[in-house]
Amino acid sequence: MDQLSAEFAKQRTSLKEDVSALIRDAIRPIQDSLDLLQTTVSSFQKRLTSVESIAGDDFERLTVAEASIKMLQTQNQSLADRCDDLENRSRRANRRILNIPEGSEDGKDPIKFISDVLMEMMGSEVFPAPPERERAHRTPTSRTSRRSSPRAVLVCFSRFQQKEAALRWARNHQLQYQGATIRIYQDVSVLLAKKRAAFNSVKQALYQKNVRFHLLYPARLQVMHGDDRLTFDSPDEAQQFIDRTFGKD
Template sequence: MGDAERSLTACSDDIETLKREVKRLGVLADSLQNKCEDLESRSRRNNIRIVGVPEGPNSCSTTSVADLLQEAFNLADAPLIDRSHRSPQPVPKQGQRPRTIVARLHYYKDCATILSQAKEKQRIKVKGVTISVYPDYTAQVAKARAAFNGVRQQLRGLEGARFGIAHPARLRITYNGTEKSFLNPEEAQAYVTQTITPHAARTDRQMPS
């Protein structure tokens, strides 16, 4: 019995030690993952994604992409592009959507200018085709931003509400002079439903017909 008790005590001590070690390693893994995500996001800071450019010889060369962007956004000079390539997917068949072009601009100022105009124009007609230009987010950031789509759609119909997403995925809502920031879509949805929507509904009822 004494030997069994000593063995059980030793096992219990080992288990507690392992629990603390697993917890420490979990915190370390989360920290390393966040750092890797931050580094990848920073490495894409000057990248843009161009959707809608037909497949073809040299269609994604740096010269072709620079000329396309200059014409699409009425730039005084063609932007300097370090490199550009199609997304790593199988070549589409006839009639299928062309692969996205990923381009890295040399100067961040050019990247910011293009993305700002692209956000206003949304779909741009150039060289007989319609293209769209977006930031090049990591998969995790893109997923986190997409989680707010439902809340943003609801806010578009509410008068007096202004909103936007700050990098990487923080939703900012301004209503009646009060600004709120949310990292969690559920919290943002609850705030809109409980605070903004009822007030907006009362405002609509009070408007003269």
């Protein structure tokens, strides 16, 4: 019996070793795969950490760049506004005269021609003596067959009082020259002209409702409503006033 028990113990030990060997052989590929997976995950974690670091640096740079762009945009707009203001200040002595028949000044001195035209339209009531001008010319300076209306005449006055007198008279009187209705406006930059033109529809609505108004320099609309003088900086504000006061059409 002792010998049989010893033999069974020996067989059991051998069987256990065989089973253990089989298990180790079976799980070795799985363990290798797990080790490879762990290595891959570790590599991805390192790369992700690196990408997060780079992204964080890029975000900081982007934030700084956006702040710089906003500052430059503000500075650029400020410089553009100042340049436009300087341009309009340089034009303050000018008046733009529209609808003088094309070619009526041919062969004549432009300055003397405009002086004679102003005297003919306004007379001594505005100009006791011919107004003093520095220069006068058509704009654009060359004719084109594609243009149907006469080119504007740009006049630079030497005296502020004469320049203002011509504009005030033109606002309150109908000017005629060789059968054409003449209009006189202040000379302004292209940018300011667009800002002032934005009020055209509002001005037309006020005119139809017999409401007095003035377009103030540089681009503000003053409306006389009862005893009040209301000033609007944008066409939208003026339109809202019209809608509130007179109702929407």
